[in-house]
Amino acid sequence: MSSPNSAYPDIPETPPTKPRRHEWPLWEIFIRGQHGMSHRHVGSLHAPDADMAIKNARDVYTRRNEGVSIWAVEARHIAATSPGDKGPFYEPSESKVYRHPTFFDIPDDVGAM
């Protein structure tokens, strides 16, 4: 059925129903290493639920003793910027060098920062 508002009235608005794929949801995996201060994104995997996502992450991403803590987040729960936002989102900060804290004299006693 085409809706009167469609820009392409010949093409049905609702896409033809695809055969349902019985695929597990995608999870993004974050691991904190032995000496790491924070969890780092290491990759993604499929799993039927959160519990199995953690187990799969253990088997896929920590088999060489990489980690001491695992976070799994279902990918659809991650809000992300889109590549199209690049201009307004990031470019304005390119010309603002004064935002870098490089204009201070750091006392020698402070040491390496």
Add this chain to the structure above:
Amino acid sequence: MAADPFFEFLCRMGDNTLVLGHRVSEWCGTAPVLEEDIALANTALDLIGQTQMWLGLAGEVEGKGRSADDLAMLRDAWDFRNVLLTEQPNGDFGQTMMRQFLFDAWHVAMLDALTRSTDPRVAEIAAKAVKEASYHVERSGDTVIGLGDGTDESHRRMQAALDLLWPYVGELFVPDSVDDAMAEAGIAPDLTDLRAAYDDHLAKVMATATLTIPDSAFAHKGGKSGFRHSEHLGHMLTEMQWLQRAYPGATW
């Protein structure tokens, strides 16, 4: 008849992990999803690693200069001491996971008891292995639950797997003269003591998985005594031992 019961016992522990480890490794590259493929390979490697420790100690105890590799690759089917459950074919993925869970649940209880063995070498191996087995049983149990309580098709397959493999569970718990000698020496637990907790564990998992444990106490036997392995073991060894048989002493 059995020479040294301690040697026999160590071969039983090592052959269980060797044969099951090889079976599980047969999934490598062909598991239904990538994540399971890697998980199965990890399990197989854990089991093979445990085999090296058990059979290494067996060779040492035997004192004839046989290494773990010699025991693994140069014995024939009748010298193997694994329980029949471990040599059963993989079947479908569900059948493999059911076999794994039925074994893991026993294995973790057995290893836990062995950490209190009077033999410090046995206790040390068990302490290392029990951590791996604890993860194995959690994973295989979750998978049995997920597939048992899944779709009609997965439920049907898991029930069929349980019905097929159940008669192989009993052998894990029926002691013979080797087990009696080990229990007497305090090296290993009395196997019958492990049964009640195993049954509880199984009852919980199978109830959650909506699977019915067959109402039968019939138990195949002959694996751990080496008296009569199933036909499957010989075929498996043909593949597993082929390289050492065809090219004796080959290394890389």
